[in-house]
Amino acid sequence: MRQVERDALAPLLRRPSALYWLVTLGLLAVVVAGFAAWLYQFRNGLGVTGLTSRVTWGVYIVNFIFFVGISYAGTLLSAVLRLVGAEWRRPITRVAELVTVAALGIAALLIFTDLGQPLAAPWRMLLFGQISAPFVWDMLVLSSYFTGAAIFLYLPLIPDIARLRDAFAGRGGWRHRLYAALALNWHGTPSQERRLLRATAVMAISIIPLAVLAHSVVAWIFGVTVRPLWNSTIFAPYFVWGAIFSGTAVIIVVMFLYRRFWRLDAYFTDRHFVNLGWILLTLNLGYMYFTFSEYLTIGYTVTKDYGPVLAAILGGQHAPMFWFAILFGMLLPALLVALPWTRNVGGITLASLFVVVGMWLKRWVIVVPPQEVSGIPVAGIPPYMPNAIEWILTAGAVAGLALVFLVFQRLFPVIAIWEVEHGEAHARPAATATPHPTGALPQEG
Numbered sequence: 001m002r003q004v005e006r007d008a009l010a011p012l013l014r015r016p017s018a019l020y021w022l023v024t025l026g027l028l029a030v031v032v033a034g035f036a037a038w039l040y041q042f043r044n045g046l047g048v049t050g051l052t053s054r055v056t057w058g059v060y061i062v063n064f065i066f067f068v069g070i071s072y073a074g075t076l077l078s079a080v081l082r083l084v085g086a087e088w089r090r091p092i093t094r095v096a097e098l099v100t101v102a103a104l105g106i107a108a109l110l111i112f113t114d115l116g117q118p119l120a121a122p123w124r125m126l127l128f129g130q131i132s133a134p135f136v137w138d139m140l141v142l143s144s145y146f147t148g149a150a151i152f153l154y155l156p157l158i159p160d161i162a163r164l165r166d167a168f169a170g171r172g173g174w175r176h177r178l179y180a181a182l183a184l185n186w187h188g189t190p191s192q193e194r195r196l197l198r199a200t201a202v203m204a205i206s207i208i209p210l211a212v213l214a215h216s217v218v219a220w221i222f223g224v225t226v227r228p229l230w231n232s233t234i235f236a237p238y239f240v241w242g243a244i245f246s247g248t249a250v251i252i253v254v255m256f257l258y259r260r261f262w263r264l265d266a267y268f269t270d271r272h273f274v275n276l277g278w279i280l281l282t283l284n285l286g287y288m289y290f291t292f293s294e295y296l297t298i299g300y301t302v303t304k305d306y307g308p309v310l311a312a313i314l315g316g317q318h319a320p321m322f323w324f325a326i327l328f329g330m331l332l333p334a335l336l337v338a339l340p341w342t343r344n345v346g347g348i349t350l351a352s353l354f355v356v357v358g359m360w361l362k363r364w365v366i367v368v369p370p371q372e373v374s375g376i377p378v379a380g381i382p383p384y385m386p387n388a389i390e391w392i393l394t395a396g397a398v399a400g401l402a403l404v405f406l407v408f409q410r411l412f413p414v415i416a417i418w419e420v421e422h423g424e425a426h427a428r429p430a431a432t433a434t435p436h437p438t439g440a441l442p443q444e445g
Contacts (some may be wrong), residue, residue: 002421003076004415004417004420004421005163005266005417005421006012006416007264007266007267007415008160008267008413008414008417009164009167009413009417011262011409011410011413011414012164012409012410012411012412012413013089013167013318016410020406023078023406024179024403024406024407027399027400027402027403028399028403030396030398030399031304031396031399031400031403032396033395033396034193034391034392034393034394034395034397034399034400035396035442037388037389037393037396038113038298038393038396039391040389041113041389044247045116046321047322048387048389049386049387049389049390050065050384050385050386050387050390051384052225052381052382052384053381053382054371054372054381055368055371055384056371056389057367057368058114058367058368058384058386059364059386059390059391059394060149060390060393061367062360062364062367062368063095063110063394063397064107064110064111064114064218064365065218065239065363065366065367066213066359066360067103067104067106067107067110067234067397067401068103068104068107068142068218068243068334069215069239069242069243069246069247069359070099070103070246070250070319070356071099071100071101071102071149071243071247072100072211072214072240072243072244072247073096073100073108073243073245073246073247073248073251074095074096074097074098074099074100074101074103074149074157074213074247074251074434075096075097075100075148075149075152075207075211075252075422076208076211076244076247076281077089077096077244077247077248077251078093078097078152078204078205079203079205079208079211080098080151080208081093082200082201082204082206083204085199086115087423088271088272088275090416090419090420090422090423091267091268091272091415091416091419091420092255092267092268092272092345093156093416093419094153094157094413094414094415094416095254095255095258095268095414096251096410097149097153098153098254098299098404098405099150099247099250099251099416100149100152100155100247101149101150101402102401102404102405102408103145103247104142104145104146104149104200104251104368105146105404106397106400106401106404107142108142108143108146109321109397109400110397113393120187132418135221137217137220137221138217138218138221141210141213141214141217142217143215143266144210145207145210145213145214146201147213148206148207148210149207150319151203152200152204152207155196155199155203156196156200156202156416156418156419157188157412158180158182158184158186158189159183159184159196159417159418160184160412160413160416160417160418161179161186161412162179162183162186162187162188162412163417164179164183164412165179165180165183169208175411178411186272198208198401203410212240213422215236215240215243216236216239216240218233218239219236219238219239220235220236222235222366223235223236227245227370227371228305228306228309228370229306229309229310229369230370231349232294232408234290234293234294237290238290238294239286241283241290242285242287242290242354242359242362244283245280245283245284245286245287245355245359246355246356246359248276248280248283248352249280249351249355249356249359250352251276252273252276252277252348252349252352253279253349253352253353253356254274254405255268255273255276256268256273256345256349256352257333257405258409258414259345261416262409262414264414264415270344270345273344273345273348273349274344274348275345276348277337277348277351280333280337280348280351280352280355281333281334281337281338284330284333284334284337284355285333285334288330288331288334289329291326291330291362293309293432295314296309299314308373308412309369309370309373311373312373313365313369316373317383317435318364318365318368318369320366321361321364321365322361322362322365324357324358325358325362325363325365326358327359328354328357328358329355329357329358329362330355330358331355331360332351332354333351333352333354333355333358334351336348336350336351337351368384370385372384381398
C-alpha cells in the first residue's frame with residue numbers, strides 16, 4: 001500500500017475518537033432541532049415566522065441563495081483546474097466537489113422551508129407549472145446541476161471505492177457490500193482508466209455551463225421583477241461572481257478543518273492554501289468592482305423609487321450589515337491575502353471565514369431592504385426581524401452541511417487517491433529521465 005493510500009484511508013479504517021462522536025451528535029441534535037422547527041412551521045403556517053405581508057422573502061431565501069452560491073465554486077474550480085491541467089489541484093478536487101453536492105442538497109431542502117404547501121409544490125409544478133415562471137426555471141436547472149455535480153463527484157471516486165472494497169473484503173458487513181456495489185467492478189485495467197478519464201473530461205466540460213446557468217437563473221428570479229435594486233441587468237454575472245467568491249472561501253475553510261483534525265498537511269499543503277488565496281483575492285477584487293459599479297450607477301442617478309432603498313442600505317437600518325460585508329467581508333480579507341506576513345494557512349483561512357460571514361450578510365442586503373422599504377407605505381407593519389423558528393432552521397441547515405462532511409469522511413477518502421497517483425505516474429518519467437553526464441544540456445552539432 002502506497003503512502004497516499006495509507007494516509008487517505010487511515011481515518012476510515014481506524015475507530016473514530018470520542019471527540020468525533022461528540023461533534024457528530026452535537027450537529028445531529030441541531031439538525032433535529034431544525035427539523036422540529038420546520039414541523040412546527042408546517043403545522044401552523046408561515047405566520048409563526050417573522051415574515052410579514054411586506055417582507056415575504058426573508059432569511060430562508062437569503063439562506064437559499066447563500067447555499068446555492070457556495071456550491072458553485074466547488075465544481076467550477078475543480079472543472080476549470082482539470083481542463084487547464086493544473087497539477088497542484090489533484091489532492092483538493094474531492095473536497096471542492098463535495099462542497100458542491102452537499103451545499104446544493106441543503107439548498108434544495110431550504111426551498112421547501114419558504115413554501116406554504118411544501119408537499120404539494122413539486123407535484124403542482126410538474127402538473128401545472130408554466131415554463132414562463134422563474135420558479136420552474138429554478139427547479140429544472142438546479143435539479144440538472146445537482147445531478148451533474150453528483151456524477152462529477154462520483155466518477156473519480158470509483159477507483160478509491162474499489163480500494164475500500166478490497167480493504168473490507170475480509171471483514172464483510174454492510175460496508176463491504178456498499179463498496180462492492182459502488183465500485184462497479186473496477187479493477188484498474190487500462191481500458192477502464194481510459195473510459196473513466198474520458199467520462200471525467202466530458203463532465204468537466206459539461207458542468208461549467210450548467211453551473212453558470214444555475215446561479216444565473218437564481219439571479220433572474222430577482223432581475224425579472226420590478227422592485228428597485230432587483231430589476232438589474234448586472235444581477236446574473238454579479239451573482240455568479242459572488243457565488244465563486246463565497247464558494248472558494250468555504251472550500252478553504254473545509255480544507256483547513258480536514259487538515260487540522262486528520263493531519264493531512266502533506267496533501268492540503270501551504271501551497272494549496274496560497275494558490276487558493278490568490279484565487280480568492282482575484283475574485284474579491286472582481287466582486288468589489290461589481291458592488292461599486294452597482295451602487296455607483298444607482299446612487300448617481302437616484303430616483304424616488306431607488307432613493308429610500310439606497311438610504312436604508314447605506315445609512316439606515318440595514319447599514320450595519322452592508323458595511324460589515326464591505327469592510328470585513330471584502331476589504332479585510334483582501335488585505336489578509338495580499339500582505340506577505342498574513343499570506344499563510346492561518347491568515348488565508350481567517351480571511352475565508354470573514355468572506356463567508358460577509359457574503360451571507362450581503363445576500364441579506366440584496367433580499368430584504370428592497371421589500372421592506374420600497375412600495376406603498378403601510379402603517380403598522382414592523383421592520384422584518386427573523387424569529388427563533390427561522391434562526392433554528394438556519395442553524396439546522398449549517399449543521400446539516402457540516403454533518404455531511406463528517407459522515408462523508410467516515411465513508412470515503414477526502415483525498416482523491418487515484419488522481420494523486422495518476423499525477424505522480426505521469427510526472428515520474430520526466431523526473432527520472434537520464435541527465436546529461438556533464439550535468440549540462442547536450443550541444444548540437
